[in-house]
Amino acid sequence: MGIRVRNLYYLFAGVLAVLFAITHVWNGQSTVLPALQMSSIAMDTRIVFMYVWHMITAENLVFGIVFIFMSLQREQSKIRSAAWTIVLLLLVRLMVILGITAYQDASALMDTLIDSIAIVIYGVIILLGIKTKKEKFRELPQSSTVK
Numbered sequence: 001m002g003i004r005v006r007n008l009y010y011l012f013a014g015v016l017a018v019l020f021a022i023t024h025v026w027n028g029q030s031t032v033l034p035a036l037q038m039s040s041i042a043m044d045t046r047i048v049f050m051y052v053w054h055m056i057t058a059e060n061l062v063f064g065i066v067f068i069f070m071s072l073q074r075e076q077s078k079i080r081s082a083a084w085t086i087v088l089l090l091l092v093r094l095m096v097i098l099g100i101t102a103y104q105d106a107s108a109l110m111d112t113l114i115d116s117i118a119i120v121i122y123g124v125i126i127l128l129g130i131k132t133k134k135e136k137f138r139e140l141p142q143s144s145t146v147k
Contacts, residue, residue, distance in 0.1 A: 003072060004072065005071050005072060006071065006072060006073060006074060006076060007070065007071045007073075007076055007129050007132055008071070008129075009071075009125050009126070009128045009129030009132060010067045010068075010070045010071035010083070010126070010129040011067070011068060011071035012125055013063075013064075013067045013122060013125045013126050013129060014063075014064045014065070014066070014067030014068035014069075014070075014071060015064065015068070016064070016122055016125065017060050017061070017063040017064030017067060017122070018060070018061060018064035018065070018068075019064075020060040020064075020118070020122075021057050021058075021060035021061035021064060024053075024056060024057045024060060025054070025057045028053050028054070028057065032053065033050060033053065036049055036050070059089075063086055066082065066086070067083075067086075067126075067129075070082065070083065071129075076132065080130050083126055083129060083130050084130065086126060087123050087126050087127060087130075090119050090122060090123050090126075091123065093119065094116060094119045094120070097112055097115060097116070097119075098112060098116065
């Protein structure tokens with residue numbers, strides 16, 4: 001008896017979110033946060049920036065785990081509200097990114113292009129998972145032990 005993936009879109013969204021979490025923390029630890037430590041910004045402001053950065057990483061990781069779990073659920077109709085909630089959170093995240101960037105420096109909107117495209121693609125994948133009507137599933141291969 002193998003693991004039955006009932007929604008490949010959710011599985012893909014979950015793996016993608018985990019990868020987003022890994023790249024977000026990696027980028028933060030290697031470039032963004034060290035530059036912040038070298039700046040003359042007040043310590044309390046640095047602390048806020050650091051925990052907000054890590055909150056986004058944690059959110060991505062939680063979203064990934066949730067979608068991987070949801071991809072295995074038998075009754076997909078019962079979990080659609082969770083997927084809709086995450087899509088709405090991603091939409092709000094995108095609006096905050098674009099809104100604050102445009103408000104502070106409209107010329108910097110091009111700097112948000114990669115993040116914006118990633119959020120839109122991620123949202124579309126989730127929406128495809130939500131719209132999946134048939135209960136299609138594939139059995140993932142089991143690891144076999146050689147005797």
